[in-house]
Amino acid sequence: MDIELKDIGTRNWVKTWLALRCFKDAILPFMKDKCAEQYLKDISYIKHLSGSKAYTCNLCKVDELKPPKKKKTNKVCPDKGSCGYLCDRIIDLHVKNDPNWSNTNSEFWSDDTRGPWERIKCFIHTSGYKEKKDISEADITAFVQICTSNELLKTAFGTDLECLEKVRDIRNGMCHSGSMAVSGIDFLTYVRLIEKALKLTIFDGYPSANEELKKLHTLEHDNGKVTIEDEMTAREETIEAIREVKKMLEQQVSTDHFKKEIANLKSNEDEHIRLLEQRFIYIEKHLLTLQEDHTKNKTRLEEHKKILSNIQNGIAAQHTTINEIAVDAKKI
Numbered sequence: 001m002d003i004e005l006k007d008i009g010t011r012n013w014v015k016t017w018l019a020l021r022c023f024k025d026a027i028l029p030f031m032k033d034k035c036a037e038q039y040l041k042d043i044s045y046i047k048h049l050s051g052s053k054a055y056t057c058n059l060c061k062v063d064e065l066k067p068p069k070k071k072k073t074n075k076v077c078p079d080k081g082s083c084g085y086l087c088d089r090i091i092d093l094h095v096k097n098d099p100n101w102s103n104t105n106s107e108f109w110s111d112d113t114r115g116p117w118e119r120i121k122c123f124i125h126t127s128g129y130k131e132k133k134d135i136s137e138a139d140i141t142a143f144v145q146i147c148t149s150n151e152l153l154k155t156a157f158g159t160d161l162e163c164l165e166k167v168r169d170i171r172n173g174m175c176h177s178g179s180m181a182v183s184g185i186d187f188l189t190y191v192r193l194i195e196k197a198l199k200l201t202i203f204d205g206y207p208s209a210n211e212e213l214k215k216l217h218t219l220e221h222d223n224g225k226v227t228i229e230d231e232m233t234a235r236e237e238t239i240e241a242i243r244e245v246k247k248m249l250e251q252q253v254s255t256d257h258f259k260k261e262i263a264n265l266k267s268n269e270d271e272h273i274r275l276l277e278q279r280f281i282y283i284e285k286h287l288l289t290l291q292e293d294h295t296k297n298k299t300r301l302e303e304h305k306k307i308l309s310n311i312q313n314g315i316a317a318q319h320t321t322i323n324e325i326a327v328d329a330k331k332i
């Protein structure tokens, strides 16, 4: 599995995915913090508004509550209307006042651990995040969508948001690209864009940004190992990413252009699956060869052991003879 990748184009392609992973790992702690900060503020706000001492409701379904601001006939949350107030709050903080409720599990909104993530998921406009239980399962696209749709984060980033969008575009480009290879120049351009994004002042004070910048430096100078296992992980991530991009396109109005895009993505997905299968076969063969070599070596080792044992027995026999001669010599 740790066989070094030699093909330059594939190596750069895998390194681009590794660089994108560095970006995600670097900003994850920041996203977690913002998610928790906003949640605490909102919970405090709705408690003041509703008069509820502790927000504990785990009954309300978001479909029954939405959009509480517009319809008076909606169900009122038994916890003094708290869930409805949180809905309102999320709508207010969405740049288009149009959160994506399909991603959230509102029964967990009051849960200290899961609540922050379930709340912020409403700012991801691509569907398909409902089953993702933790923020660490999210991808760059989701993070960028949260930062562009959430009024507070959008303001905090200002024009720097563009840097994040460029990183997202690299990821999307990788999904759309049918070549599965990246040139040296393109790789350097991508790494520098990712580095620029991680050096934004908003990430100051996050050690993860510096740690991942060091890894990016190693990738940039090709000082580390890039293995077949990395390639397999990159392909698995690509397949996952392609499925997300597909979902995003399928949510758009169906036009010929989008149909062609989706068909192109599907064919890329098929190709990655085929290459991944090819790698499995290669590794299986490699493991089989290793196993055969191991068996051969074991047999040869046994033979050497036998020879050594014979030599040791011979030496022992010689010692006995010498001792006998010595005893006989003493008698003379």
Ligand SMILES: [Zn+2]
Pocket (backbone or CB within 6 Å): 057, 058, 059, 060, 077, 078, 079, 082, 083, 084
């Ligand atoms: Zn409720």
